[in-house]
Amino acid sequence: MTERSDARAEAAARLRAAGDPTAALDADLLLAHVCGVSKESLYAHLDEPIGDGALRTLRALVERRAAGEPVAYLRGWKEFFGLRVAVDARVLVPRPETEVLVEAALAFLRETGRRLVADVGTGSGAIAVAIAAAAPGARVIATDISPDALEVARANAAAHGVAERVELRCGDLLAPVREEVDVVTANLPYLRPEAVEHLSGDRTPLAFEPRLAVVAGPDGLDVIRRAVAQLPERLAAGGAAYFECDPPQADTVAALLGSTLPATTRVLRDLAGSPRVVEGKRA
Ligand SMILES: C[S@@+](CC[C@H](N)C(=O)[O-])C[C@H]1O[C@@H](n2cnc3c(N)ncnc32)[C@H](O)[C@@H]1O
Structure with a gap:
């Protein structure tokens, strides 16, 4: 069983190795996204397990981010003027x-x-x-x-x-x-x-x-x-x-x-x- 904290460390390391200047933040945003929770809730429950499907999805998104794709496209939205705008x-x-x-x-x-x-x-x-x-x-x-x-x-x-x-x-x-x-x-x-x-x-x-x-x-x-x-x-x-x-x-x-x-x-x-x-x- 993989804990969210392990998946988080793995994702951040992969993004750092790819030269992503915001590796840690991006890893957190993508992990929260695949877990279907807010970043704040993620931080409060880092010891929870992440399912195999979610982990596979996370790894695929991390690879796309490592290739430079914007997090907003990967999550499908961007906050603008306090609104969640789909992109x-x-x-x-x-x-x-x-x-x-x-x-x-x-x-x-x-x-x-x-x-x-x-x-x-x-x-x-x-x-x-x-x-x-x-x-x-x-x-x-x-x-x-x-x-x-x-x-x-x-x-x-x-x-x-x-x-x-x-x-x-x-x-x-x-x-x-x-x-x-x-x-x-x-x-x-x-x-x-x-x-x-x-x-x-x-x-x-x-x-x-x-x-x-x-x-x-x-x-x-x-x-x-x-x-x-x-x-x-x-x-x-x-x-x-x-x-x-x-x-x-x-x-x-x-x-x-x-x-x-x-x-x-x-x-x-x-x-x-x-x-x-x-x-x-x-x-
Ligand atoms: C820089 S984006 C800005 C999108 C949005 N206004 C924003 O601020 O996020 C420019 C937009 O202008 C559109 N566009 C480019 N040429 C245009 C034209 N001749 N007439 C109307 N829209 C055009 C593009 O398709 C694109 O959606």
Whole structure:
């Protein structure tokens, strides 16, 4: 009979040997996952036995993690804005820095009492669902060019009880949005192809995430540029747009928003202090 503590030590050793910088944590997360318990409960019951089936599953997941696959794909979910968001290889794993964008959009909705939001490139639906869950008066139109991603977003909207206020539309950026909206949120692809070219041996989720979700032309701004160009026709007067970007792009995105709408712009920093989200308030 194998105890959880033995399985834990074995998993951590395997991940450490594979060069996983968060080996111990990842081993705990995967072990808790296969045992069907929280990490806290796992720590309280480490002397319990782990069944043969669970141990086989754990070893298989550990091998995938050793090859670099994100823990979020292995567990099938990622916590975002306090919500458990289902993810798989069809969508980007939501990142903590994107929570800054959600907070800013929610503050704008609260301050202005406006309600209609378009979330462009919704992926797992993380932003759309977080906004709908936190702002019961809001309605969100969420678009993505990937029908596969929209299936994941649909499941997340249903799981969090906001399916009636999150409408999913497949298409290019704001093209499927015919109405004037009060807020546009956009975490679109913004990396240059070189940034993800040689990642397969690295332990970054980017090596496993859909290229369509992360890469956007030679300077990484192709998709954001096209989305900003669509704003004058879709964003209501007095509305606001929020674009996540790579920190070195923030000034360019702010200038683009400022001149295209025109808008008053502000750059918001993520928890690491990097310029990450550009807000543009339309006059
Ligand atoms: C960086 S991911 C972000 C997903 C989600 N917004 C988040 O923050 O986790 C970008 C998403 O934009 C979608 N996308 C890429 N090009 C698009 C386009 N032209 N029109 C609509 N969606 C697009 C991708 O399929 C992907 O789901």
